[in-house]
Amino acid sequence: MNTQFPQPHTGSYYAATANSKEEYPVLEGAEDCDVCIVGGGFTGISSALELTERGYKVVVVEANRVSWGASGRNGGQLIGGISGESKLHKAQGKDMSDLFWDMHWAGNEIVKSRVEKYKIDCDLKSGYIDVATRPRHIRELEEYCEELQKKQFPFETRMVTKEACVNELGTDHYLGGMVNMANGHLHPLNLCQGEATAAVEQGAKIFEQSPVIRIEHGNRPKVFTDKGYVESNFVILAGNAYHMLEKRYTGGVVFPAGSYIIATEPLSEELQKEIVPADMAVCEMNHVLNYYRLSADKRMLFGGRCNYSGRDPASIKDSMLPRMLEIYPQLKGLKIDYEWGGKIGIVINRVPHLGQISNNIYFAQGYSGHGVNVTHLVGQILADAISGTSERFDIFAKVKHHRIPGGRVVGNNLVALGMLYFRMLDLLP
Numbered sequence: 001m002n003t004q005f006p007q008p009h010t011g012s013y014y015a016a017t018a019n020s021k022e023e024y025p026v027l028e029g030a031e032d033c034d035v036c037i038v039g040g041g042f043t044g045i046s047s048a049l050e051l052t053e054r055g056y057k058v059v060v061v062e063a064n065r066v067s068w069g070a071s072g073r074n075g076g077q078l079i080g081g082i083s084g085e086s087k088l089h090k091a092q093g094k095d096m097s098d099l100f101w102d103m104h105w106a107g108n109e110i111v112k113s114r115v116e117k118y119k120i121d122c123d124l125k126s127g128y129i130d131v132a133t134r135p136r137h138i139r140e141l142e143e144y145c146e147e148l149q150k151k152q153f154p155f156e157t158r159m160v161t162k163e164a165c166v167n168e169l170g171t172d173h174y175l176g177g178m179v180n181m182a183n184g185h186l187h188p189l190n191l192c193q194g195e196a197t198a199a200v201e202q203g204a205k206i207f208e209q210s211p212v213i214r215i216e217h218g219n220r221p222k223v224f225t226d227k228g229y230v231e232s233n234f235v236i237l238a239g240n241a242y243h244m245l246e247k248r249y250t251g252g253v254v255f256p257a258g259s260y261i262i263a264t265e266p267l268s269e270e271l272q273k274e275i276v277p278a279d280m281a282v283c284e285m286n287h288v289l290n291y292y293r294l295s296a297d298k299r300m301l302f303g304g305r306c307n308y309s310g311r312d313p314a315s316i317k318d319s320m321l322p323r324m325l326e327i328y329p330q331l332k333g334l335k336i337d338y339e340w341g342g343k344i345g346i347v348i349n350r351v352p353h354l355g356q357i358s359n360n361i362y363f364a365q366g367y368s369g370h371g372v373n374v375t376h377l378v379g380q381i382l383a384d385a386i387s388g389t390s391e392r393f394d395i396f397a398k399v400k401h402h403r404i405p406g407g408r409v410v411g412n413n414l415v416a417l418g419m420l421y422f423r424m425l426d427l428l429p
């Protein structure tokens with residue numbers, strides 16, 4: 001993957017169907033604000049919107065384009081919950097079930113309410129199914145479904161048998177699944193750009209094509225690009241798997257893994273009736289998983305595969321197509337109109353890595369492939385922390401992370417070994 005900045009959007013289905021072609025200026029000269037945010041993905045933009053709504057003067061500095069990274073390339077699956085949640089819970093000395101329950105769903109709610117409040121056109125749709133490939137997945141789903149029903153969860157949740165899966169999904173590949181209507185799917189690039197527009201309307205400034213090259217710490221830290229700088233009371237580092245800044249503090253914990261998506265041509269009406277006719281997002285329960293859904297214009301967006309080598313496959317299409325056809329042989333012969341990949345920030349214990357480099361420099365990274373909802377929760381948590389309420393921030397910040405010395409090459413090899421172990425776990429019944 002080319003990491004020379006600045007770059008245009010990748011050739012994804014999302015970039016081709018973006019609502020806005022708006023470009024923000026390059027940072028030149030000096031800027032002064034309350035909070036400077038480095039990185040214009042969901043973490044950066046959702047924090048910016050949250051902070052501007054609270055009256056802070058915010059500047060976002062993005063190396064490429066708003067939503068250029070994972071936020072504009074992902075599967076678009078809006079799934080409640082936090083990666084590594086049980087470990088996060090365990091790290092607390094006391095029972096905080098209610099707070100965790102709220103955090104589990106808060107990201108989804110923030111996305112839904114912003115889409116409504118700012119009228120963001122991002123194809124947001126309810127409907128999601130976890131699908132089981134092993135008998136133990138069914139047991140896990142049954143327990144989860146029961147738990148939700150006991151809590152009188154206000155959204156429809158139901159188990160789906162193997163036979164019913166054939167009607168609901170158009171494949172006999174799965175042992176069953178669980179539908180959860182609190183989750184859903186959306187066009188992530190249009191969501192992120194829509195939130196950026198809302199933040200700017202509230203008074204935030206955004207600079208694009210402005211890679212940050214260093215940060216000068218102090219009472220009022222300075223964030224430098226090669227053409228200018230931003231001086232502020234607080235800095236948030238939101239570069240996730242793509243940034244190389246402040247590695248002394250943020251390095252050795254998050255490892256970039258490539259994940260890839262292909263988009264077919266739009267399905268015929270006949271295929272639309274057969275393949276996920278209720279238009280749900282579908283996600284397998286394996287550690288190394290396939291995830292897919294139909295786009296608004298009824299293409300199959302099929303994603304998966306994790307690659308820790310730092311090199312993309314020679315052909316994303318050749319690598320992904322057999323996986324899709326194994327589940328949906330009826331899609332054979334359809335043209336693949338788009339193929340792309342992006343970097344997921346994987347953390348060894350899977351818990352998102354939030355912390356402080358100093359009293360006024362925060363960072364948030366490493367959602368382990370589960371970031372559409374969590375980045376929105378994190379934007380709120382960071383805004384709370386900057387406003388002086390750090391209860392939820394501290395829950396994340398006090399989690400002990402395994403730090404792997406020796407840089408990304410050693411780290412990625414170790415994580416790849418770890419994933420082999422998880423692949424073997426996936427094979428257990």
Ligand SMILES: Cc1cc2nc3c(=O)[nH]c(=O)nc-3n(C[C@H](O)[C@H](O)[C@H](O)COP(=O)(O)OP(=O)(O)OC[C@H]3O[C@@H](n4cnc5c(N)ncnc54)[C@H](O)[C@@H]3O)c2cc1C
Nearest residue numbers: 039041042043063069070071074075077212239342371372
């Ligand atoms: C292919 C793929 C599929 C996925 N599918 C899903 C899914 O279906 N559901 C889900 O919940 N999650 C999914 N994820 C994960 C999710 O997309 C991420 O967790 C989330 O987008 C992370 O957002 P972010 O803002 O932290 O990082 P990013 O979106 O990666 O943004 C980081 C930004 O920082 C900028 N940056 C980096 N360095 C600098 C610098 N020096 N100066 C200025 N700017 C800098 C980058 O240019 C980039 O725009 C997927 C990820 C990938 C890659």
